[in-house]
Amino acid sequence: MKRLSLAMGLALCLALPATAQTYKWVDANGEVHYSDQPPPSNIKTETLQAPAEPVAAPAPAAAPAAAPAASPAEGGPKSLAERDQAFRKRQADAAKEQAEQARKEAQARRKAEYCKSARAALANLEMGGRQVRINDKGERVFLTDAEIAQQTAQARKDADEACK
Numbered sequence: 001m002k003r004l005s006l007a008m009g010l011a012l013c014l015a016l017p018a019t020a021q022t023y024k025w026v027d028a029n030g031e032v033h034y035s036d037q038p039p040p041s042n043i044k045t046e047t048l049q050a051p052a053e054p055v056a057a058p059a060p061a062a063a064p065a066a067a068p069a070a071s072p073a074e075g076g077p078k079s080l081a082e083r084d085q086a087f088r089k090r091q092a093d094a095a096k097e098q099a100e101q102a103r104k105e106a107q108a109r110r111k112a113e114y115c116k117s118a119r120a121a122l123a124n125l126e127m128g129g130r131q132v133r134i135n136d137k138g139e140r141v142f143l144t145d146a147e148i149a150q151q152t153a154q155a156r157k158d159a160d161e162a163c164k
Contacts, residue, residue, distance in 0.1 A: 111162065118159040125152040 024046045026032050026040045075092040
């Protein structure tokens with residue numbers, strides 16, 4: 001029992017200097033000094049080892065908002081509310097991006113369908129034969145060769161624009 005007490009006391013004595021802060025400074029003669037005591041106030045110091053932070057007890061689960069949280073500017077951990085807000089912002093951004101992507105895909109599908117129909121109309125006009133259109137009164141009207149040529153040129157122009 002006496003040996004155990006002696007070993008515990010020795011271990012505690014060895015652990016105490018490990019938590020001390022270490023200072024480095026250069027005196028007026030140019031000599032470098034290392035110490036756990038701060039130098040005189042007129043000498044510029046450099047801290048080499050910060051003291052160990054005491055271990056704090058975990059906050060109770062019922063009051064997570066009561067714990068002080070470091071602001072994001074300090075680079076510390078974010079509070080639960082800040083993390084939740086950031087998560088919701090990422091979700092909203094992802095939803096906007098997904099909606100924009102769906103809109104672009106729908107626009108591309110419409111453009112492809114319009115291209116397909118413009119090419120079909122051009123192929124129908126270039127196929128030859130008699131072409132029929134319905135006038136304002138609902139009657140069938142046969143196109144003349146000049147009208148067919150004019151509509152073929154317009155259909156070619158429409159197909160070129162639609163299929164860029």
